[in-house]
Amino acid sequence: MLSRVVHRxxxxxxxxxxxxxxxxxxxxxxxxxxxxxxxxxxxxxYIEKAYEETGASNMVTAVLADYRGYDTLGxxxxxxxxxxxxxxxxxxxxxxxxxTAAGGAMAYAFGSDILDVTSRLLFPFIVLFAVYVLVHGxxxxxxxxxxxxxxxxxxxxxxxxxxxxxxxxxxxxxTAALACLGILIxxxxxxxxxxYGRSFLDYGGLPLPLExxxxxxxxxxxxxxxxxxxxxxxxxxxxxVLTMGSES
Amino acid sequence: xxxxxxxxxxxxxxxxxxxxxxxxxxxxxxxxxGAFSFFSAIFxxxxxxxxxxxxxxxxxxxxTTVFFVSAIYxxxxxxx
Numbered sequence: 667m668l669s670r671v672v673h674r675x676x677x678x679x680x681x682x683x684x685x686x687x688x689x690x691x692x693x694x695x696x697x698x699x700x701x702x703x704x705x706x707x708x709x710x711x712y713i714e715k716a717y718e719e720t721g722a723s724n725m726v727t728a729v730l731a732d733y734r735g736y737d738t739l740g741x742x743x744x745x746x747x748x749x750x751x752x753x754x755x756x757x758x759x760x761x762x763x764x765x766t767a768a769g770g771a772m773a774y775a776f777g778s779d780i781l782d783v784t785s786r787l788l789f790p791f792i793v794l795f796a797v798y799v800l801v802h803g804x805x806x807x808x809x810x811x812x813x814x815x816x817x818x819x820x821x822x823x824x825x826x827x828x829x830x831x832x833x834x835x836x837x838x839x840x841t842a843a844l845a846c847l848g849i850l851i852x853x854x855x856x857x858x859x860x861x862y863g864r865s866f867l868d869y870g871g872l873p874l875p876l877e878x879x880x881x882x883x884x885x886x887x888x889x890x891x892x893x894x895x896x897x898x899x900x901x902x903x904x905x906x907v908l909t910m911g912s913e914s
Numbered sequence: 915x916x917x918x919x920x921x922x923x924x925x926x927x928x929x930x931x932x933x934x935x936x937x938x939x940x941x942x943x944x945x946x947x948g949a950f951s952f953f954s955a956i957f958x959x960x961x962x963x964x965x966x967x968x969x970x971x972x973x974x975x976x977x978t979t980v981f982f983v984s985a986i987y988x989x990x991x992x993x994x
Contacts, residue, residue: 726965799968807965815972822980901977908984 720886721879722804730809731886735867738889739852742896746845749900753842756907781827792820800894804883810890814897821898822905838910841903848896855888923957938993944982951975 695702716728730738800813836844856867864871869885876884930950937943951974958967 799965803965807963809965812965812969812972815969815977819972819976822977826980901973904981905977905984908981908988 718879719882721881721883722886724804724806724808726807727803727809727886727890731803731889732869732882735856735886735889738893739849739856739867742849742852742893745900746849746896749845749903750842752904753838753907757838757910785824785827789820789824793817796820800890801887803890804887810893811897813890814894815901817894818898818901821902825902825905825909836902838903838906841899841906845896845899845903848892848894848899851892851895852889853892855885855892859885917960920957920960923953923960926953927957940986940991940993941983944979944986947982948975948979951978 695704699705712725712729712733716725716733717723720728720732722728722732796813796817798813799808799816800810803809803813855869855872858873859868859871860866862871862873867889869882870878872881872885874881874884927950930946930953934943934946934950937946951970955967955971955975958964958970
């Protein structure tokens with residue numbers, strides 16, 4: 667009864683939300699408006715100073731990993747939380763046999779010689795590209811999130827082709843630990859600069875014999891590596907708990 | 915300044931979104947949703963956001979599709 671009512675009137679909150687959003691969107695500045703506050707105050711600073719201050723010619727990485735390092739740390743923790751929530755919720759009902767059978771059919775259905783040979787030829791290069799995206803994020807489009815997503819997609823594809831035990835052969839527990847390690851690398855970099863008397867995540871304070879931009883570049887590379895590990899591990903972790911119990 | 919090809923891919927995305935919503939078969943909805951992600955990846959490339967584009971291609975078209983399919987295998991394929 668209640669669900670029927672919900673079904674019939676589901677459009678009401680949708681229309682209301684759309685009306686509010688459209689109303690609010692009218693007072694936003696025009697897209698690409700050069701007089702908008704973001705273009706007159708924020709962007710010029712990044713465009714003029716980013717390379718000098720952060721050593722990253724790709725300004726997206728400069729903003730993500732350096733100027734707004736706090737935001738990115740928060741986002742990575744959100745991803746970790748999502749992965750752990752999946753583990754907590756899905757990890758508990760893996761004992762049902764019918765579910766196990768269905769999951770088993772899925773996890774093993776894709777193995778064939780063609781897929782196997784293709785994946786052996788292709789996947790090393792995709793992983794290499796993921797690492798390239800990670801370490802080259804300072805000068806070309808890319809970074810930890812992007813590289814981590816590509817790396818996770820590859821590991822998941824390997825597990826789809828050759829069963830979920832393959833592909834780094836990580837246990838679910840160690841995948842979760844790896845995700846936490848990523849966050850630890852990120853926050854640890856912040857704490858090191860804190861130890862050396864600078865602000866949290868101020869890479870200028872890292873104890874390395876480098877100057878200005880180069881030092882900050884290395885600092886943000888370190889946090890990007892943390893993001894890479896965390897994103898890869900969390901995505902693989904979610905895949906693992908979704909197909910948990912399907913190992914025959 | 916909206917170029918026609920950008921509008922074209924936006925229209926394709928909208929079409930895919932509506933088709934995914936209307937599909938009673940969840941598995942086909944997932945596949946259509948993968949197509950949606952693919953078109954939005956092209957859309958991001960056209961707008962010059964290459965990094966967002968290949969993240970969308972990896973996460974949207976590949977990983978979430980796998981997640982949804984395994985979720986369907988654990989539950990039910992039909993809309994109740």
